[in-house]
Amino acid sequence: MDANVITTTDLRKVYRSRGREVTALDGVDLAVREGEVFGVVGRSGAGKSTLIRCVNLLERPTAGTVEVAGRDLTALAGRSDRAPAALRAARAGIGMVFQHFNLLSSRTAQENVELPLEILGVHGRRTRAARARELLDLVGLSDDQARAYPGQLSGGQKQRVGIARALAGDPKVLLSDEATSALDPETTRSVLRLLRDLNRQLGLTVLLITHEMDVVKAVCDSAALMKGGRIVESGTVTELLATPGSELAGELFPVDGRASGPDRTVVDLTFHGDSATQPVISQLSRTYNVDVSILGAAIETVDGLQIGRMRIELPGRFEDNVVQIGHLRERGVQVDVADLTAGAEAVK
C-alpha cells in the first residue's frame, strides 16, 4: 500500500493562446503523504494554482498523471473535454475550498452544504438537512448562521461554510486554493486552526496552496516551493530546515543581522529535533566563557519541540571559534558560518 495519497508524475500544462504557448507546469512531481498538511508556496504565476486545479482535473493536464487515493484520475478523464461519470464520482471524494468561497448566493449556508449531498444522490430532504447541520456544527457555525444567506455572513464564516461543503462527501483529501488569502490575519489564523483540527480529527490529508509563508508555518507538515512551473524544493519542514541553503527554510525562518564589527564571527544555527530542547547557547557561553550575542532569531515551538533558526555573533575570527562551533555541532545543532569577512552579507 502506497502511503502517498496524492501523486503527480511529470505533470505538464501548456496553455495555448493566440499562437503563443505558456508553460504553467513544467514537469511537476508531487507526493503528498496520507494524513499530512502539505503546503505549496510560490509567487503568483509560479503555477501553484494550476497545479492544485490539476489534482482534481478542473484543469486538464497536457501530459503526466495524477493519482489520488490510488486512482489514476488522468486515466478516468479520458480524452474528451467533458468529465465522464467516473471522474465526477472521483471528484466527489475530493473536497475543495476556494479563495473566494464560491457559495451560491441564492442558497442559505445549510442549503449550500446540502448541494454536494444532492449531487451525491443522498435521498431525503431531512437526511440531507441533518447531515448539513452536523457538518456546519463541525466547522463551528451555529443554527442561526446555518439559516443565513452567504451575503449575511462574514468572510471567515463563509469560508467555514465552504469547508463544511467540501467535507460533505467524506473526502480523504481536501484541496485548499488560497483559502485564507481573502481573509484578515485574525480570521486566517482561526480558519487555519480549523483545517489543522480537521486534519487531526478526521485524518484528512490537506493540500493547500498559498503565497503566505505564515500559512505554511502555522499548519503545514511539509512544503514545496514552486518557481516557473517547477517544484524547486520540497520536503517536511524539518527536512527543509536541515537542508543547507534551503530557500524555503530561509523564508520560513528568516534571520537577519550583521556583524557588529571586524574580528567577529557570525554563524547561523538551525534547530530541529532534539537539539532544540537543550539550552545550547548558555552552555556554550559557560563552557568557553565567551560572550554570545544574538543578532536575530526565528524559533517556533511545534509539538513541544523548538524548530527554527538563530543568528549569533561570537567574538574573534573564525579560526578562534573552531572549537566552539564544533561544540555546537556536537550538540546536534546545524551550524552554518554566515560570513567569513565581517560586513559581507550572508551566503544564501
Added chain:
Amino acid sequence: MTWSQMHPLLTQALGETLRMVAWSTALSVAIGLPIGLLLVLTDRGGLLRNVPVNRALGLVVNVGRSLPFVILMIALLSFTRAVVGTTIGWEAAVVPLTVGAVPFFARLVETAVREVDHGLVEAVQAMGGGTWTVVRKVLLPESLASLLAGATTTVIALIGYSAMAGVVGGGGLGDLALRYGYQRFETGFMWVIVAVLVVLVTLVQLAGDLAARAAARRGRTSAAPRPRLPRTRTTAPAPSAPSASTPPPAVPPASTPAG
C-alpha cells in the same frame, strides 16, 4: 362613442391581446431559455464547448433580432398558415410574435447567465456535478433575478409587437386602435386604448420588478460588507419611517439577535 359602446369592444380586444401575449411569452421563454443557455454553454470556455454550434445559433439569433417585426410577420405568413391553419386572429399572431421574441429573450438569457460567477460553476464541478447539475443548481437559480427582469422586458416588447400584429388581422388592442382611432377618427376612443395600454405595461413592469426583487433579495445583499446589522436595525425599531437617509436611532445592541 359612449362608454357602453366602447366597453364590450375593449373587453374583447384586451382579452385577445392578453391571450396573444401570454401564449407567445410562454412559448418564447420555453424556446428562448434553452437557446440562451446553449449560447453560453457552447461558447469558448463553456461546458459544452462547440464553436460551430455556437456560431450557427448566434447567427440565427442575430438574423431574428435584426428583422423589423412588421417584415418578419409578413415574411412568416405562409409558415403561420402551415402551423395554425390561418393567418387571421390572435392564434395566428402568436406564431410571428414567438418567432420575433425568441431571439430577443435568448440574448437576454445569455447576458443574464454570463453574469454568474464562473467560480460557482467550478465549485459544483469540483463536487462531481455534471453539466445538467451546473445548469439546474447554479446557472438558473443564480441568474433568476436577471432572468425575471428579462422576461418582463420581453412581455412588454410583446405587447408592443402585438399591436403591430393587430394591423395585419391579429386582433387585439392594436387592431381596435387602427380601426376606430385611425379609420373612424374616434380620437377619444384612441386615448382610452392608449390609457389601457399604459396601465397594462405599468402593471406588467410592476409585477416583474416585484418578482425580480424577491429573487434578488436573498443573494445580492452580499454587495454590502456587513448587511446583517443594518438590516435588523432598519426594520426592527420603526417600520413606519421608510427614509433610509435618516440615521436610525441608537438601538440597544441587546435587541438584535446574536448572530
